[in-house]
Amino acid sequence: MTRYKAIISYDGYNFAGFQRQPNARTVQEEIEKTLQRLNRGQAVTIHGAGRTDSGVHAYGQVIHFDLEGERNVEKLRFALDTQTAEDIDVIALEEVADDFHCRYAKHSKTYEFLVDIGRPKNPMMRHYATHYPYPLDFSRIEEAIGYLEGTHDFTGFTASGTAVENKVRTITAAKVRLDRERNFLIFTFTGNGFLYKQVRNMVGTLLKIGNNRMPIEQVERILDEKDRSLAGPTAAGNGLYLKEIIYEE
Amino acid sequence: MTRYKAIISYDGYNFAGFQRQPNARTVQEEIEKTLQRLNRGQAVTIHGAGRTDSGVHAYGQVIHFDLEGERNVEKLRFALDTQTAEDIDVIALEEVADDFHCRYAKHSKTYEFLVDIGRPKNPMMRHYATHYPYPLDFSRIEEAIGYLEGTHDFTGFTASGTAVENKVRTITAAKVRLDRERNFLIFTFTGNGFLYKQVRNMVGTLLKIGNNRMPIEQVERILDEKDRSLAGPTAAGNGLYLKEIIYEE
Numbered sequence: 001m002t003r004y005k006a007i008i009s010y011d012g013y014n015f016a017g018f019q020r021q022p023n024a025r026t027v028q029e030e031i032e033k034t035l036q037r038l039n040r041g042q043a044v045t046i047h048g049a050g051r052t053d054s055g056v057h058a059y060g061q062v063i064h065f066d067l068e069g070e071r072n073v074e075k076l077r078f079a080l081d082t083q084t085a086e087d088i089d090v091i092a093l094e095e096v097a098d099d100f101h102c103r104y105a106k107h108s109k110t111y112e113f114l115v116d117i118g119r120p121k122n123p124m125m126r127h128y129a130t131h132y133p134y135p136l137d138f139s140r141i142e143e144a145i146g147y148l149e150g151t152h153d154f155t156g157f158t159a160s161g162t163a164v165e166n167k168v169r170t171i172t173a174a175k176v177r178l179d180r181e182r183n184f185l186i187f188t189f190t191g192n193g194f195l196y197k198q199v200r201n202m203v204g205t206l207l208k209i210g211n212n213r214m215p216i217e218q219v220e221r222i223l224d225e226k227d228r229s230l231a232g233p234t235a236a237g238n239g240l241y242l243k244e245i246i247y248e249e
Numbered sequence: 250m251t252r253y254k255a256i257i258s259y260d261g262y263n264f265a266g267f268q269r270q271p272n273a274r275t276v277q278e279e280i281e282k283t284l285q286r287l288n289r290g291q292a293v294t295i296h297g298a299g300r301t302d303s304g305v306h307a308y309g310q311v312i313h314f315d316l317e318g319e320r321n322v323e324k325l326r327f328a329l330d331t332q333t334a335e336d337i338d339v340i341a342l343e344e345v346a347d348d349f350h351c352r353y354a355k356h357s358k359t360y361e362f363l364v365d366i367g368r369p370k371n372p373m374m375r376h377y378a379t380h381y382p383y384p385l386d387f388s389r390i391e392e393a394i395g396y397l398e399g400t401h402d403f404t405g406f407t408a409s410g411t412a413v414e415n416k417v418r419t420i421t422a423a424k425v426r427l428d429r430e431r432n433f434l435i436f437t438f439t440g441n442g443f444l445y446k447q448v449r450n451m452v453g454t455l456l457k458i459g460n461n462r463m464p465i466e467q468v469e470r471i472l473d474e475k476d477r478s479l480a481g482p483t484a485a486g487n488g489l490y491l492k493e494i495i496y497e498e
Contacts, residue, residue: 011373091369120340122258122308123335124260124377126260
């Protein structure tokens, strides 16, 4: 048995998310169907580092899976890439140690969130950015996002009723920039792990602050009081990208 | 009767093109359906300045149509925008003179063509840029594109069997730039009119020259000899955008 690690990208628009579920098209199922064909009809289970939600995109999702025997990795990558649906690309593939687990091996993840602030909006981007046509004070967002960096209990920014007990995470970088040519606001968050809907709740809160409907210091209060109801709305999944995963050596 | 001119944008992916045709979804039909509803069930015909092909996008297509009586233009724009399919946006609307015709009034058009030169390609852009994963010498393209500016007979760059007799057109600007961050090559062509498939044939030829499979001077030869078989392949429609139309006063 050999364990393989692959980096994949996908357009999340036509997926009900990464994780397999009944009666819905998922990234996991599409890749497992191809792997089964490449494995003489025997089922193969894949694991994903990030279980992206419905509509969420990926440039650098990481998966792992096991196959009997040894394969030429470039031939396997090519077969997997070309035989899987056109909205999934298999970018890289390598052999890894038998005990590597893409989700449990220590890593940092980078998420990007794209906001189309153009008026009119760009119809080509309607599945690839969240449209926010309201006035925004960029300097307020820049100031507020600084409070998110560091090690905090992010309970106030996760969906209520999440099963995970420890909600302390570290965000090593939280940035926002304005692409004036394309009329996009681009948020980037890097950290050692993110809670369910955390990025989308942080973005929804930052937009509300930028729109002057919430004080800048509210970010600190949400972290301190761990109260989801103090935060802004959950931003739509169509603007979210799992950009990169970097494993510790 | 009042004549209205509107600027519209659309995502061409799910359209068989602008112009109405049987058994296919078109931009014209979608807008005419909405206008008929807004016109107490009476059919309305729209005219488009550029009859974009299947898969081709628009940021600044111009249409015109007539309605009985007078309407508030912002209310009409809003109704048309929100009641038409989500892949079409109605950006602007104004009253114009009864004899204005969006296609025959003197104007210049700007087309943009996006080439994704990234390896791996970007799955989010698969309907919005043409993927060209082969080596390209950017300086060769820059040099070749210069031959296209000016007034020429573009017979060699149009689809054979075109009905239009006069194939002399003026290109006032033909530019290419490299967006290194997004790994895109962006072509821009402005002129007083373009022949059927002209932009896609020019791009297909320029890419072949950039890939070193055709001499730079071939562009001049295609113009001189008016021979389509000397030009490169027609680039796919998914990278083409009708960007802007400017009317003479």
